[in-house]
Amino acid sequence: MNRQARRQLVLKWILPATTSLIIGCVLLGTLHWAAANTDIVAQARQRDLATLIVSKMQVSVAHDQESATVWDDAVRNTSARDLGWLKSNLGDWMHTYFGHDAAIVLSADLSPIYEFIAPSNSLSSDDIRVAYMPLADALQKRLAASDTEGVTDRVLSIGESDLAYVGRRPAIVSVKPIVSDTGDIEQQPGDQNLHVAVRFLDESFVSEIGKEYQFADMQFAEDAPTDAEHSFVPLTARSGAAIGCFTWRPFRPGASVMKATLPAVGLAALAIFLAASVCGHAIWRRSARLASSREELQHLASRDPLTGLSNRAHFSSGLAARLGAAAQNQSHCVLFIDLDRFKAVNDTFGHATGDKLISLVARRMNEIMPAALIGRIGGDEFTVLLEDADDKVAAACAQIVQRLREPFEINGAHIVIGASVGAAIAAGPADPSELTRQADIALYHAKAAGRNTFAIFGGHMDELLRRRRKLEHDLRLALETRSQIEVFYQPVYSAEHKGLSSMEALARWKHPEEGFIAPDVFIPIAEEIGLIQEVGAIVLEDACSVMADLPSIAMAINASALELCSDGYPLRVLSRLAKWNIDPKRLEIEITESLALGGEGHSDRNFAMLRNAGVRIAIDDFGTGYSSFSRVQNLVVDRIKIDKSFIDAVQGESKPLIEAMIKMARAKGLKTTAEGVETDEQSDALVALGCDSLQGFLFSRPLARAAVIDLYDGAGKQTSTA
Ligand code: C2E
Ligand code: CA
Ligand code: CA
Numbered sequence: 274m275n276r277q278a279r280r281q282l283v284l285k286w287i288l289p290a291t292t293s294l295i296i297g298c299v300l301l302g303t304l305h306w307a308a309a310n311t312d313i314v315a316q317a318r319q320r321d322l323a324t325l326i327v328s329k330m331q332v333s334v335a336h337d338q339e340s341a342t343v344w345d346d347a348v349r350n351t352s353a354r355d356l357g358w359l360k361s362n363l364g365d366w367m368h369t370y371f372g373h374d375a376a377i378v379l380s381a382d383l384s385p386i387y388e389f390i391a392p393s394n395s396l397s398s399d400d401i402r403v404a405y406m407p408l409a410d411a412l413q414k415r416l417a418a419s420d421t422e423g424v425t426d427r428v429l430s431i432g433e434s435d436l437a438y439v440g441r442r443p444a445i446v447s448v449k450p451i452v453s454d455t456g457d458i459e460q461q462p463g464d465q466n467l468h469v470a471v472r473f474l475d476e477s478f479v480s481e482i483g484k485e486y487q488f489a490d491m492q493f494a495e496d497a498p499t500d501a502e503h504s505f506v507p508l509t510a511r512s513g514a515a516i517g518c519f520t521w522r523p524f525r526p527g528a529s530v531m532k533a534t535l536p537a538v539g540l541a542a543l544a545i546f547l548a549a550s551v552c553g554h555a556i557w558r559r560s561a562r563l564a565s566s567r568e569e570l571q572h573l574a575s576r577d578p579l580t581g582l583s584n585r586a587h588f589s590s591g592l593a594a595r596l597g598a599a600a601q602n603q604s605h606c607v608l609f610i611d612l613d614r615f616k617a618v619n620d621t622f623g624h625a626t627g628d629k630l631i632s633l634v635a636r637r638m639n640e641i642m643p644a645a646l647i648g649r650i651g652g653d654e655f656t657v658l659l660e661d662a663d664d665k666v667a668a669a670c671a672q673i674v675q676r677l678r679e680p681f682e683i684n685g686a687h688i689v690i691g692a693s694v695g696a697a698i699a700a701g702p703a704d705p706s707e708l709t710r711q712a713d714i715a716l717y718h719a720k721a722a723g724r725n726t727f728a729i730f731g732g733h734m735d736e737l738l739r740r741r742r743k744l745e746h747d748l749r750l751a752l753e754t755r756s757q758i759e760v761f762y763q764p765v766y767s768a769e770h771k772g773l774s775s776m777e778a779l780a781r782w783k784h785p786e787e788g789f790i791a792p793d794v795f796i797p798i799a800e801e802i803g804l805i806q807e808v809g810a811i812v813l814e815d816a817c818s819v820m821a822d823l824p825s826i827a828m829a830i831n832a833s834a835l836e837l838c839s840d841g842y843p844l845r846v847l848s849r850l851a852k853w854n855i856d857p858k859r860l861e862i863e864i865t866e867s868l869a870l871g872g873e874g875h876s877d878r879n880f881a882m883l884r885n886a887g888v889r890i891a892i893d894d895f896g897t898g899y900s901s902f903s904r905v906q907n908l909v910v911d912r913i914k915i916d917k918s919f920i921d922a923v924q925g926e927s928k929p930l931i932e933a934m935i936k937m938a939r940a941k942g943l944k945t946t947a948e949g950v951e952t953d954e955q956s957d958a959l960v961a962l963g964c965d966s967l968q969g970f971l972f973s974r975p976l977a978r979a980a981v982i983d984l985y986d987g988a989g990k991q992t993s994t995a
Contacts, residue, residue, distance in 0.1 A: 289549030297542030308527025364389030417463030580635035588648030670727035694727035761975035917949025
């Protein structure tokens with residue numbers, strides 16, 4: 274079970290159940306405690322009540338006796354031994370009226386005068402005698418001593434009373450003197466007759482008081498009950514002898530309340546559970562929503578929106594994590610992939626097509642490396658992390674290069690780009706920034722090796738990188754001092770009469786240690802370090818000075834996209850021409866195809882300014898970009914320079930293409946120049962096709978300033994505007 278599922282279980286069920294259980298238990302516990310305490314108090318009260326009842330019964334038996342024993346008639350009739358009277362007033366009557374079980378009238382010497390035993394009781398006189406004798410004896414002694422202790426308004430005579438076994442049954446035994454109520458009959462102390470009353474405590478008596486005082490199941494028992502179901506009070510004689518006990522099922526108000534309250538507690542616990550569960554569900558939903566939006570945010574923050582690949586930050590952190598956790602025997606490979614000519618596609622077809630192309634590239638890379646971590650770290654730059662692939666790196670790189678060379682179909686157009694790949698491999702845990710740096714260097718090498726290829730980092734590359742850094746440094750220095758940049762001029766000839774028609778200024782860097790460095794090498798460096806305008810300015814200045822020296826010759830200069838798009842470029846050019854007093858019509862600026870097609874911010878405005886002043890514009894390397902013929906129709910340029918790659922095959926496959934280019938140019942009123950003409954056959958073919966101008970080693974290599982002036986002079990200052 275994952276963390277989310279556990280959290281869900283806890284929030285939705287376990288927490289509510291635990292909460293309701295705890296609250297339910299606390300409620301129950303409190304209730305139980307209160308009930309138990311209530312029951313304890315209730316039981317204690319019942320016991321007190323039972324004890325009180327027993328002692329009240331003793332008092333009441335004595336009180337019953339007094340109704341007949343404190344009476345002149347009783348004194349007289351006892352003395353007269355009127356057994357009939359005694360029977361109806363002290364025997365039968367006591368039984369029927371008060372429920373006494375036995376009554377005995379004793380003479381002063383404690384011999385029985387009259388005996389009544391209720392018919393239902395199979396008692397012998399001796400049984401009773403054993404029980405009452407100690408009491409009668411004690412009373413007689415008190416009477417003889419004229420003891421009146423205990424006599425009050427309500428207790429008319431002294432008496433002795435106790436709990437005792439009569440036969441085998443517990444009973445109240447009470448002895449009272451038979452005395453005058455008026456005081457008219459004189460009795461000597463100790464001469465009084467006595468009356469004994471017996472009241473059994475078991476059976477009917479017990480159940481009667483049980484009923485009267487609402488004791489459930491009250492009974493007499495000889496021994497105390499041992500079960501918790503019964504409560505009891507012990508009965509003891511004055512001597513301390515145990516006379517059994519009263520037992521009953523105690524009234525438990527607490528237990529009853531508890532029983533009555535239990536369903537309510539159950540309902541409360543259920544309600545709490547439901548409430549907590551509802552809360553838990555709500556919290557869960559909220560936290561799940563939060564978690565998912567957090568995940569979404571994290572995902573968005575880590576993804577490139579166009580391709581869904583990792584972005585730079587996510588790729589870097591993934592790389593760092595995997596390299597940090599790599600085992601010793603594990604290898605990792607970082608690939609840097611840079612699309613070739615993507616910028617041209619973007620400029621030519623627009624950004625929507627560029628975006629579509631990028632997403633198709635991403636899809637292709639996912640197909641090639643479904644398990645790899647792939648990131649898009651720039652407009653047309655991708656990174657890949659491959660695991661345990663050291664012997665397959667070269668194959669993977671080759672596959673990427675090959676697959677990305679296959680055409681992409683976008684809106685019916687087949688677009689061919691290409692890719693350069695740099696790879697770096699590390700064994701075991703490695704420093705991600707070092708590995709990235711190595712892949713970057715390898716990429717640089719792949720590009721330098723002519724693009725559409727790959728390079729795997731090796732130690733020698735560091736050396737090359739150092740060389741590149743040195744070149745950058747030296748170029749800065751050269752441009753600061755303006756001393757090492759020289760300009761060579763390559764003549765361009767008229768196809769028609771083979772006369773010198775113009776020149777193209779080409780920059781050279783005369784490095785103090787390394788000799789001449791070709792512009793193909795240093796122009797990109799100058800662009801990269803932001804010094805291309807300085808190069809352009811040096812070339813333009815030199816070209817102007819040559820034009821001033823060679824009046825009427827036309828001159829072409831090359832401008833890089835970065836220059837052309839910069840604010841103030843037309844003004845810089847025109848002010849230079851003005852300074853040298855040169856007609857702008859003599860200058861032609863060669864630009865690349867994508868620039869001519871517009872796309873870069875300021876280029877259109879800059880073209881217009883230059884052309885309005887008379888400067889002509891030529892498209893260099895024509896045919897290598899993406900201009901379809903229909904698009905070229907709209908161009909506002911003066912010349913196209915057909916790229917050398919077409920010229921090389923002018924007698925073969927390129928012939929129809931060149932023919933079409935020349936026709937199209939003618940129709941538009943544009944001039945054509947063929948670049949890189951090396952053989953007479955090429956020259957003848959181009960002349961036959963109607964090309965206007967020819968340039969190439971066949972006629973002349975780029976020449977130093979002095980040589981070009983000689984050539985001009987030798988050509989008899991022949992010029993043409995072709
Ligand atoms: P590009 O404008 O196409 O210049 C023509 C290049 O082809 C020159 O190389 C030239 O020497 C060479 N070339 C001419 N005829 C032949 C031939 O018959 N056969 C062969 N194999 N090559 C021929 P370079 O001078 O090395 O210039 C290379 C590129 O550098 C130029 O190509 C141009 O794009 C750029 N470049 C040169 N100078 C400048 C400059 O001042 N500014 C800018 N922005 N770029 C420049
Ligand atoms: Ca050129
Ligand atoms: Ca060219």
